Amino acid sequence: MMRVWLLLAVVVLAGTGGEVAVTRAMKQIGEVHQFHPRALLRVLGRAMLVKWMWLGLGLLAMAFFSLLALLSWENVSYVVPLTALSYVVGALMAKLFLGEEVDHIRWLGVLLVVVGVVLVAVG
Amino acid sequence: MSVARRVRLKTYVMIVLMVVFGPTGDALLREGMKQTGGVALTSVRSIFEGLERGFQNDIVWMGMLSLIIFFVCYLLVLSWADYSFVGPASAISYAVVTFLGWVALGETVPSLRWVGVLVICLGVFLVGHTPTRTTPETQ
Numbered sequence: 001m002m003r004v005w006l007l008l009a010v011v012v013l014a015g016t017g018g019e020v021a022v023t024r025a026m027k028q029i030g031e032v033h034q035f036h037p038r039a040l041l042r043v044l045g046r047a048m049l050v051k052w053m054w055l056g057l058g059l060l061a062m063a064f065f066s067l068l069a070l071l072s073w074e075n076v077s078y079v080v081p082l083t084a085l086s087y088v089v090g091a092l093m094a095k096l097f098l099g100e101e102v103d104h105i106r107w108l109g110v111l112l113v114v115v116g117v118v119l120v121a122v123g
Numbered sequence: 124m125s126v127a128r129r130v131r132l133k134t135y136v137m138i139v140l141m142v143v144f145g146p147t148g149d150a151l152l153r154e155g156m157k158q159t160g161g162v163a164l165t166s167v168r169s170i171f172e173g174l175e176r177g178f179q180n181d182i183v184w185m186g187m188l189s190l191i192i193f194f195v196c197y198l199l200v201l202s203w204a205d206y207s208f209v210g211p212a213s214a215i216s217y218a219v220v221t222f223l224g225w226v227a228l229g230e231t232v233p234s235l236r237w238v239g240v241l242v243i244c245l246g247v248f249l250v251g252h253t254p255t256r257t258t259p260e261t262q
Contacts, residue, residue: 022198023206027258031130031203040195047198072162087211094207101257102207105249112205112246113214115141119239120217123232 004074010066015083016090018059020097025053027098028119080121084114127255130203134255137200138209142216144193151186158182204255212251218243 018071028050032043047053070079094100102110124132156162159180162173177183200209218240224230 019206019210023201026198029202031260032199033131035199040199043202044198056242068156074194076204087214090210091207094205094210098206100205100207101254103253106211106253107206109246109249109251109253110172110211112249113211114246116239116241116243116246117214117217120221120236120240121238121239123235123239 004070007066007070008079011063011070011083012086012089014059014066015063016086016093018056018061018063019090020093021052021056021059023056023094023098025050025056028052077121081118084117084121087114087117131255133199134204134209134212137196137204137217138213140196141200142191142219143215144189144196145213146220147218148186148189148193151182151189153186155180155183155186202252205257208250208253208255212247215247218247 025047029043029047032040034040067079067083087110091102091107095102156177159176160173162177163169196210221232221236221240225232
């Protein structure tokens, strides 16, 4: 049981932490305007030179393999409702580490999404 | 078209692509890993053996390709939109997956799950009414 909760914490924290780091890297690259394949490859190449990207990818890989492990022990309908917490942690981290403005409406939306995801997974 | 509207439209297009390729990749990966007997977490060796079996399955590779497309779209949208916008907004995929399962596969969807879908839609609707970007432009 203990290992399930530990892995769950890794999934949520490493997952959102990784996404926040990746967001930071992409904001450093700046808004992508061109979408033909060569331009996209150039963007991805530039992104790979940003340290935040590597930290983010590392954390995301950690979260991914932890989730894989978790899903092999526990039922999806048990794991997914708990990982829905990521939306709250993500909004919190976005506010703290990315300086995003999470106003009341966005918070309410995030909370509804969490409740909804839990209901979908449990139902 | 105003800049804000163009950015919003771009964001929605990327979220639609994420909703298509994310769940598709998840489903393929799940199916492929199930076919190859999953990953037994009894020892480090059995983990690697399980992953190795998975890598020999075409469906696993198709799933990974789909997830790579999903991830590239995710990276692109995060280059201009808020993480706290894109994250919850892409939860609409739960609603889409449930609806498609019901329509295309004739799955029976318990009423509690429909309530969840409704609540998610409401949440995404609210998030969608906040600005797509609240941080200053870097370049």
